[in-house]
Amino acid sequence: MISKPEVVTNQNGETVAKALAGYWQGLLDGMKTAPDLAISTAYFNPGGFSLLANQLERAGHVRLMLGAEPEVGEDLGRRRRLSGDTLPEDEERVRLAEALKEHHRLMEEDRNLIVFSREADKGILRMIEWLRSERVEVRLLRERFLHGKAFIVESNREGVLAGSSNFTYAGLARNAELNLGQYQPHVVGEVMGWYEEQWAKSEPFDLASLYDRRFAEYAPYVVYLKMLWERYKDEMGREEPPPGLDLTGFQRDGLYRATDYLQRHNGVLIADGVGLGKTYLAGELIRQGVIDRRQRVLLIAPATLRDGTWEQFLRQYDLKNVQSVSFQQLANEPRLGGNGTEPVLWHDPNDYAMVVIDEAHAYRNPDTGRAKTLRRLLAGSPLKQVVLLTATPVNNSLWDLYHLLSYFVRNDAAFLQAGIPSLREHFKEANAEDPDDLSPDKLFDILDAVAVRRTRRFVKRFYPDQRIKMGGREVTIVFPQPEVLRENYEMDDLLPGFFHRFAHALGADIEAEDSPLPSPEDFEYGEQLTLARYAPSAYRFGDDPDTFEL
Template identity: 30%
Template sequence: MLIPPKIIDNSEGNTLASFLNEVLEAKPDTKLDVASAFFDVRAYSMVKDNLNDVSSFKLLLGKAPEIKSDRTLGKELLRMIGEEVEGLDLTKEDEFNVKNLIEFLKRDDVKVRLYEKEFLHGKAYIFENLVVIGSSNFTVSGLTHNTELNSVSLDSEAVYTRERWFNQFWKDARDFKAELIELLENSRYGSREYTPYEIYIKALYELQKEEIIAEKEEKEEKKRGLPSSKVNLAEFQADTIKRIFSRFKKYGGVLLADSVGLGKTWIAKKVLEDIGYYERKNVLVICPAQLRGMWRDEMRSITVTESILSQEEMASSDFLDRATRLVPNVTDIELIVVDESHNFRNPLSNRWENFFTLVNDHISSDGKKPYILFLTATPINNTIWDLYWQVMLMVSMDRSAFVKENIPDLFEFFKNVDKKENPSLLGDLLNEISIRRNRDYIKKNHPDAYILKKLPDGVEIEQKIEFPTRTLETINYELGETYQGMYKEIADVITDKLTMAYYRILQYKKEEELTEDEELTLGRMIALEGIFRTILLKRLESSVNAFRISIDRHVNFLTKLKAYLSQGKLLTKKSFNKHVISFDDELDDFVEELEGL
């Protein structure tokens, strides 16, 4: 004979799930009426084997105070149950449990109703000769979690609870059984057959689900009365924001590689506003030195703290001190925006190594990584490995970051693409980690794109976005003829008359013989000299202005070098390397590290 406990608190050996099964086993043909705010399939599966012989089963679902939604109660409960079902693993056991529930619900002696008039606080499991009343909903948590508390009463209390309480709510409730069965039948475990079109739409939804959810959340934010955005975006730019945040959630970073003129800066500005202004989180912008002023103005315009680190500062030995001066507790940095991210394509450069160190050893020291947004119109400058090393920074050198996209090892994936000499094989990866559009794409897919323009009187109007028509011409020329003989003259000076003494300083060592290490160093210096001569010739071939800029930079460098030499100081090897790199990347400044002779 079953001797029930007075209290069921879901402690070890005293769970509601085990008690329900004991009662059902003791009296298989009993009636069972259940009142609950929630219901889930997994809870049913815990007692299903002992429900087959019940003479009748009634499930009364009602609204709980914690359900706050604009949807009707029925739609909200269906949404919650649907999410649970879709979240189940694709196992035979889960499939069997859902199909078993469908068959159970189809029985004539099984009824489900929904009480919508007001909150249904009470939870009860009413048998013929006993009743359980307490806090447990008909869910896995309710049947097993040890924060619940229920009391057990016998005969007369069971009759009273059924007739005077349960039946009163039951008669005022509406039928919910057909809707619940339809939901389960339409799930991936049900019997409904979907058309190819429906499967296609479902695939599109799953692909864009994160963006759709983000759009809904954005609408909710507007309902909360937050200030309007100060960043005026076109529709195609606003769509990009949703994609960026979905990539943040999935990979922690994204590469925005839109063509020049499509508003990468404005898109990044909106992301900075969302996180830096609306969420009041710390942000950091890393950009070339010449763009610092532009980014300072943009961040001021959205009332975000101007935490800006130049790429030259990022390459310096005191990069961490500079970062902490901007954000004292770097672990609080939520977002890093890197403009001209192609400058981080070389893993041997100081800026690449220091960026990796900043993010992984300092900002992420508490286990929480910042979001990373890379901006560049040219993610690949020379080879596909330029892209690889940028992606590696975003995913913290995790070569398995895209295993769910059927890329188990990113390094091997790039090796295979490189071997086949077919960059188009990067398409699937780029679709996941980057956003890349050109003007033709925008004109084709957003032909009516517009942006709001404020007139002097304050009135806003829609201004259609028009891209100017570009006329391309091919001009064939010979350098010798173009420069009227000066090209050869300048090339001869660069090749034969420039001494490049500063690249072979060890030749001027006062001691007669160089050590073996110094001989090797001198060899490297001479190699750098050759590289620089080549760079100057490339600039001359590019344009007179490009050549003039390089010469001006070189003159400035020599002026500084001469000044320091007169003080008995010398640029270190590291500074020399940074100087050469600065010419290749066309950076404005380089960090000068000095040491005494």
């Protein structure tokens, strides 16, 4: 007996796909001629096809009608009405056109999100072969929105399952859907009449070609460019307001990325190489905060830079409202737990909206007093924007970089969307790898979201002939070419035999056959150094000294 489902949902162990498969399979087994099917759905994807592929491939003639849902058009129309760009009489036409465009984009996105695997490819190729068979017709309704979803058995007006389910894996097996089955010939006939009316208004649509593109062959360079486009397309071609300071092209690009990072993470690591103008890049961020947004900005730098480079810079660009303090001055601030008796900061620590730290690698060790003071400063409310300047963010290990980023990346799961559930664990894994084998990809997703880092070589290659204003005129930037000069020093005249005796004192084997030192018979060496600090293993009971100490 053929099972005819009446109320079909995806719950309690039952699914829409299971109900349709059972119903269609019963018809296929019980009818001499395979039944014809007519399907109305907004979306159709390989996941949905796989659930009913065995029945669809045995069915007779199958008509598949797709269309844009009105909810999509309404969402887009609401945004457009806010802009006021469309006349009321054109509203419905424009809304439908936008919805159809969005409908196609969503189908492409659904295709693009399918995992690349042999199993997935096999399923898609099977679907394409079915779509291209003579028994299948696919159309797209362009004249109006399509909201009705129906699975009709046309032969003998056998039955219809209608409701909310799209022909997708989610609609047939996962979503909270509700569908009702009807099997009275006159009811099925009315539904078929509705379907014929929409079908007549629809146009042929090559759904198979949408998935064919998955198997197109592309040169590796094209794939590389596509990856770059998907990652950076939001940055391409956008117009940014001109900076207040005279910056070169590569400095402006760095500025725009730094601004993005500040907006996303409340912090940025500016790690450009020496001589590329980190001071000017940070200076523009300071200027924007103080002049454009009228905020309070605190600059922290070594005393020599505070009194030299930064004092001159702030005076030249009339940024006298920016307070500049040294590392030690900040560590003495009593409001931050310092040992000083008088306040160092001009304002309450919570009044500063931005903190800029030059030579920030000085704060890489979280256990130092200066690092703890900085964390107290940044822990206030509201959150401060943090700008870290250093050409050497890594000195001893990758943990240096982690601790610097932790001054503004306060959520360990901040990079979850990049596939990094824990920032700390990710750095732990990276730090455990051999530095010679560590792939740049390991930390790329993190650094690409928080750091501005260019080298001289990069700038010379991708920003040739950059110009900058100096002394009221524009000049081309030229990086000096290092030239190694050889200088020979004759030390024997001043310190005769010193280096021979020094090598022997440190433990050199003067009697070895390959020793470059003169024979003890021809040279007076003196005694070797014997303190434990020079060869501690020599004082260990029962073992020979370690070779590397001799």
